[in-house]
Amino acid sequence: MELPEPIAKAMRPLFDALPLEQAMTQLVVVEPQPAAILKKAEAVVIHKAIAPHSGLVAGVWLYVDELDRCHRACQQGEDATGAFWHGIMHRREGDFSNSHYWFRRVVDHPALGSLDGYDPHAFIDRVADVYRETHEDLAALQRNEWRALFQWCAHNVNRPPE
Numbered sequence: 001m002e003l004p005e006p007i008a009k010a011m012r013p014l015f016d017a018l019p020l021e022q023a024m025t026q027l028v029v030v031e032p033q034p035a036a037i038l039k040k041a042e043a044v045v046i047h048k049a050i051a052p053h054s055g056l057v058a059g060v061w062l063y064v065d066e067l068d069r070c071h072r073a074c075q076q077g078e079d080a081t082g083a084f085w086h087g088i089m090h091r092r093e094g095d096f097s098n099s100h101y102w103f104r105r106v107v108d109h110p111a112l113g114s115l116d117g118y119d120p121h122a123f124i125d126r127v128a129d130v131y132r133e134t135h136e137d138l139a140a141l142q143r144n145e146w147r148a149l150f151q152w153c154a155h156n157v158n159r160p161p162e
Contacts (some may be wrong), residue, residue, distance in 0.1 A: 001015075001150075001151065004155065007049050013043065014037075014040045021144060024092075024143050025139050026139075027131040028091075032066075039101045041060050055073075055074075057151050058070050058082070058085040059153060065092070067093050071089055071110075080106050080109045081149070083102045083105035084109050084111065087099050087106060087120060088146070091112065092128055094131065096125075096127070103124065110156075114151075118141070
């Protein structure tokens with residue numbers, strides 16, 4: 001994953017404790033992450049490279065399945081990026097209609113361009129149909145979705161909201 005060095009450095013302890021390939025395995029979050037993982041995330045979100053940017057903070061909390069904290073962070077950004085995080089978060093809590101609502105507000109976010117063939121509404125519907133089962137292909141898409149948006153946020157921290 002390509003991130004600017006200050007953000008990569010801030011994220012490294014979390015990525016070491018919970019590699020991306022092992023993160024976000026639950027389509028709808030029912031089991032919390034272990035306390036040790038949450039402590040790593042708590043340290044990351046207060047890092048000076050992360051803390052001022054609500055999109056990055058929302059992404060960290062989503063990464064560790066902390067949906068309430070993610071929700072608070074994405075509510076700080078009333079732009080397409082905040083709506084994107086918001087839509088993912090509601091899908092992962094199983095509130096599929098609310099997820100659709102937020103993705104309608106995403107419209108044509110630049111991060112969508114790095115997700116070939118990705119249709120957030122079709123993804124929401126697919127998850128709604130099968131979330132009680134294990135689907136590694138959908139978990140992999142969920143991680144790719146997270147990666148695309150987190151990378152976009154990391155590379156655009158000083159850019160005006162979309």
